[in-house]
Amino acid sequence: MNQPIPLLKVSGLTKSFGGVIAVSNVSFELKEGELLGIIGPNGSGKTTLVNLVTGFVKPTSGKVEYNNKDITGWAPYKIVSMGIARTFQMVRPFYQLPAYKNMIVPLYSPRVKKLAGGKYGDRDAVALDLLEEVGFERDSHVAYKVAGSLPQGYLKRLELAKAMALRPDLIILDELFSGLSLAEVASIVPIIEKLRFQGITIIMIEHRLKELFRIADRILVLNYGEKIADGPGEEVMESESVKKAYLGSETD
Amino acid sequence: MKKRKERIDRGIKVRSEDIFALSSYREMIYLLMPRAIPVVGLLGIAPFLSPYWQEVFISTSIYALLAISWDLLISAGLVSLGQSLFYGIGSYIAGALNHYCGWSPLFTIPVATVMGGVLCTVLLLPVLRLRGIYFAMVMLVLPLMLSRLVEATRILGGTEGLPGLTPFPNQLIALYVIQLALLATLFGFRRLMASDYGLVLKGINDNDRSVMSAGLNIYLYKTQVLFIGASVGSFAGAFGTHIDMFAGMPGFALDYALLPVAAAVVGGMGTFAGPMLGAFILVPLSEILRALGALRIVFYGLFLVVFIVGLPEGIFPYVQRKYHQLERWVELE
Ligand SMILES: Nc1ncnc2c1ncn2[C@@H]1O[C@H](COP(=O)(O)OP(=O)(O)O)[C@@H](O)[C@H]1O
Numbered sequence A: 001m002n003q004p005i006p007l008l009k010v011s012g013l014t015k016s017f018g019g020v021i022a023v024s025n026v027s028f029e030l031k032e033g034e035l036l037g038i039i040g041p042n043g044s045g046k047t048t049l050v051n052l053v054t055g056f057v058k059p060t061s062g063k064v065e066y067n068n069k070d071i072t073g074w075a076p077y078k079i080v081s082m083g084i085a086r087t088f089q090m091v092r093p094f095y096q097l098p099a100y101k102n103m104i105v106p107l108y109s110p111r112v113k114k115l116a117g118g119k120y121g122d123r124d125a126v127a128l129d130l131l132e133e134v135g136f137e138r139d140s141h142v143a144y145k146v147a148g149s150l151p152q153g154y155l156k157r158l159e160l161a162k163a164m165a166l167r168p169d170l171i172i173l174d175e176l177f178s179g180l181s182l183a184e185v186a187s188i189v190p191i192i193e194k195l196r197f198q199g200i201t202i203i204m205i206e207h208r209l210k211e212l213f214r215i216a217d218r219i220l221v222l223n224y225g226e227k228i229a230d231g232p233g234e235e236v237m238e239s240e241s242v243k244k245a246y247l248g249s250e251t252d
Numbered sequence B: 001m002k003k004r005k006e007r008i009d010r011g012i013k014v015r016s017e018d019i020f021a022l023s024s025y026r027e028m029i030y031l032l033m034p035r036a037i038p039v040v041g042l043l044g045i046a047p048f049l050s051p052y053w054q055e056v057f058i059s060t061s062i063y064a065l066l067a068i069s070w071d072l073l074i075s076a077g078l079v080s081l082g083q084s085l086f087y088g089i090g091s092y093i094a095g096a097l098n099h100y101c102g103w104s105p106l107f108t109i110p111v112a113t114v115m116g117g118v119l120c121t122v123l124l125l126p127v128l129r130l131r132g133i134y135f136a137m138v139m140l141v142l143p144l145m146l147s148r149l150v151e152a153t154r155i156l157g158g159t160e161g162l163p164g165l166t167p168f169p170n171q172l173i174a175l176y177v178i179q180l181a182l183l184a185t186l187f188g189f190r191r192l193m194a195s196d197y198g199l200v201l202k203g204i205n206d207n208d209r210s211v212m213s214a215g216l217n218i219y220l221y222k223t224q225v226l227f228i229g230a231s232v233g234s235f236a237g238a239f240g241t242h243i244d245m246f247a248g249m250p251g252f253a254l255d256y257a258l259l260p261v262a263a264a265v266v267g268g269m270g271t272f273a274g275p276m277l278g279a280f281i282l283v284p285l286s287e288i289l290r291a292l293g294a295l296r297i298v299f300y301g302l303f304l305v306v307f308i309v310g311l312p313e314g315i316f317p318y319v320q321r322k323y324h325q326l327e328r329w330v331e332l333e
């Protein structure tokens, strides 16, 4: 898939929160079908970068282009309609609703209607199918349980299913694996590989370097809001600045 | 021997949304009863009321509409401390059309309903992005400002208001009209909230960022809800102004702002039936307490406090739970 224009192009993106510079002059490009991993110590600006790309936070300066279109500062719903979906690091379910009813909200979006040719169809059925895809076993009826009663593992899967419901071209996963057991991570990795196989471009923010390095094409490293490395996994870990950043702040 | 209360859900079959197979006619009655009570109760009782109580019921229904409108706004995360804005705008539009253009209530009320909805929505559009208490403060202040504006500029009759408006031909007809409007709003709103559209509104109230990330424009939904709520409130104002045969600054009075909130809290928020029930308790109560003169507000306040402390979930959710569950004592070893 050699394309002349990148799917996502971020240039000189900067965000300061009243003096605290969360993201500082970050630029990178993403080709269609690529899987980019983003790593960095806590507070290095990873989530803010996601918020900037998805419209939840307006940049202080810099530009975000998607499919050669300037989408800087657009409202989140417009960015979703362009085909970018995200998950939240802190899961955001509707706790009083059953899991499958949580899926109705994204399935109600204009984007889903447009892709389905103007019809929404049977949303409950689509919701149950998607939940099964991410591991809500159909016979266990766990999809009918109130979200507030589900363990973290299912809530993370629900978060992923809600993003998948939007049928995105680019999906951004903010620490999807954090708080999950090794077994749970191992069961979600194939779902991500499947998305990739379908041609969906993926950005993954992760602390679990081992899992990330196995599936990512490229790794981008943030430290204090700045990009300090960008390239294939092994290459990035060899870089002096990355070693310093990681030895300085994290041990695992 | 210890005993413990056990709760059993009744009629699971009929309560499930998808299955409409009613296996007996006891189940049918079980299902229809809650809907029949307000309909029969309101419409059936009307002809037997004295003219004084007919009047009280009209005013109660007006407050109930304001309370239901308040409940719709809160279900989308909009806290309104200014239902009087809707009431006042609706009453002034209907009053002006009747006073200056001679339109009959048949036209002033529908026009005031829609125009009031539009006007209030446009007025509040700039503050729609404010959350919780900030939105509530603006809504509280707006009607007070508008009423001072009328006073200062002497428009729309100034402090005198617009008197001599066309009344309804007959009080009982008026009562039936407002009760039918109230029932239609009640069942309409309950149905709306049970739909997928209602699910989105609940989502906005619960976690607006999650709805944003689902590709929905939450401000579009909030605008729509505001329009619907403001229209219902404006209808109440337009109707009330023809009952009073007068439109004026009292339309923006605090009563119309605060009673709907009290009714919703007493009756149970987020159910529509609760706030309506709350209005049907609080307004007649306030009439009965009139005999107490100055002490009225004391007893009224006491009643409110007792209710809020004793039954914080609200009357309607409590009754609903009792209706759907059987309780029995079971023995523990
Ligand atoms: N809404 C906000 N207001 C103020 N400061 C913020 C906000 N969001 C993030 N920050 C700050 O920006 C920095 C980067 O945070 P974040 O993007 O969450 O990092 P990461 O996801 O890499 O852990 C932190 O110092 C954080 O305190």
Ligand SMILES: [Mg+2]
Residues within 6 Å of the ligand: A046, A047, A048, A089, A175
């Ligand atoms: Mg983060």
